Amino acid sequence: MTRKAIEAVVIGASAGAVQALLKILPAMPADFPLPVLIVVHVPPDRDNALVPLFQSKCQLAVKEAEDKEIIAPGTVYFAPADYHLLVEDDGSLALSSDEQVNHSRPAIDVLLESAADAFGSALAGIILTGANHDGASGLRAVADAGGIAMVENPGEAEVPTMPAAALAACPKALTVRLDDIASTLTRLATA
């Protein structure tokens, strides 16, 4: 099977997410050509502080994902608090207020499974630090669809549970050091 070029990146993170993402997103170059879709477990109140935080630190455009929005290249999208984020086959984003998955809304599995469905093998998925198992079956779906599955090295993660669970569910996932994720993605995007 010849690999299709990667068209999108999906990232899931929970406890320790902000510190981990600070090592990744600000290091991505302004000409990074792919959309980056991110679910971070955040409390369900309405103001998502992640967007303004990363807007001020990133070269890429950073915004909260909106329902029915067409995914744009070189843009970082965060799932809004209290909504699941999904990807439609036509390359648009969708939100849902379906019940929690893995005790979370937004849930990483929901994003990764729908993105795997929409992008197939043209997707890279990464599970970062976290204290639960969300994202494990999602990362498995990314790999099963032929995409590139990665986890933050659990040995170095602030909270190793989540990347370790993802690696257990998806043994062929690549283990990547946090400091190397931005450069790995940049290389993949331009490959």
Add this chain to the structure above:
Amino acid sequence: MRDSIEDIEIELLLEGLYQRYHYDFRHYARASIKRRLLQARSQMGFASFSALQERLLHDPSTPPRLLNYLTVQVSEMFRDPSYFRALREKVIPHLRTYPSLKVWVAGCSHGEELYSLSILFREEGLDQRTLFYATDINPDALKAAEAGVYPLDRIRKFTENHQKSGARTSLSEYYTADYGRAVFDKSLRSQVVFSDHSLVTDAVFAEMHLISCRNVLIYFDRTLQDRAIGLFRDSLARKGFLGLGSKESLRFSKHASSFTDFDRDEKIYQGQEP
């Protein structure tokens, strides 16, 4: 991807559900409906969507079960308290000027939003002159809404939300606790009409002063959203109000010019004068 066997099966299943039972999910946002169908298939014990479809077409007891997967939404009373605060502080003063009021909760599911509005209107002294319509396509959900019974463990969140909405009373005045359940006072639904109504296939049925339809439109594709929003426009009294979910907007709708932003942050719109 869309050309997988599973996606073909889903397409056919939704077509069958429509042709046989007139439940039309064909224009629902596909990623969410697929997720729900996968859950239904696995919990109902079918190996494939084709097997589920076979049962669906031949056994009329199947669609209600499937409908409970496809439509039921767990909500909270006074979800997004700032929305209810905006209704209380900004919309109610306008509604007060009318001798009688009609309020439509479209897609009422288990009734959390309906009871929230009923309590809010009572607190504001408008309950006696208000008729509520609570509609949904799912008969089981309508029954649950009419019963007004919720697990007691959800009440703490409901109470917290109610207080944040600018409550003038205590939520505990409106329910009695009974074997782990909170049973809401039937006087809250004495002026409520519960009715089977579809935003996809049904028409205007009354002239409303307020329509609250939150976290329903995100499940529709753009075509269906435009149909529903057109229905709301045609259902609103002159300068009536429309409240949407916090992540929904009229911005991209072809009917956007029929409404003005009344409270942009809370997604409350007001019908334009024609």
